[in-house]
Amino acid sequence: GQQVMQIPQYQHVQEGEDFTTYCNSSTTLSNIQWYKQRPGGHPVFLIQLVKSGEVKKQKRLTFQFGEAKKNSSLHITATQTTDVGTYFCAGRLGGTSYGKLTFGQGTILTVHP
């Protein structure tokens, strides 16, 4: 079945350092979504990428979708303590998938002040 691998599993950074998490799928994706889960909370949607090679930015966050639509990355510039949480990528297959998403294992980000 479809698998979405996400690395690293954990990342500890000092406030102000950059952070990147990577996502790879075993199959071509219709789109990829990114979610953030704060400690003790539930996942919250960040962004969706649809087009091959797409790049989107949200303030200090930059999201990329690979040319083959099999990989993606999330980069945070100059991390802040408010960036703490788990970041998940979630891939969707094309066709009749009923909107099912396959989530990566997530990257737990810790930011030291």
Place this chain on the structure above:
Amino acid sequence: SQTIHQWPATLVQPVGSPLSLECTVEGTSNPNLYWYRQAAGRGLQLLFYSVGIGQISSEVPQNLSASRPQDRQFILSSKKLLLSDSGFYLCAWRGRYRGRTEQFFGPGTRLTVL
């Protein structure tokens, strides 16, 4: 606006006891609904999804079952809980917001099986 509710928020149950977790959605009709489980420090595993009343698809074999008795109600159940059923259970619905399609998650239920 749409809202998704889950209860209870936390639950501690003995091994072998039954389980019933409820999820309801407001402000939308005929949503696709999903149950996920998240083990401590791990990712989200899709357990069940439903595209309509009475329609349930199971993603992984397990000790749990799901039902959708009403359009906006999704229930997760078990007849006899196992220790391995402990986790954070999240209900989600799929909808459109500001031109994009995303999954909206409920607040979750933290289940501890002792």
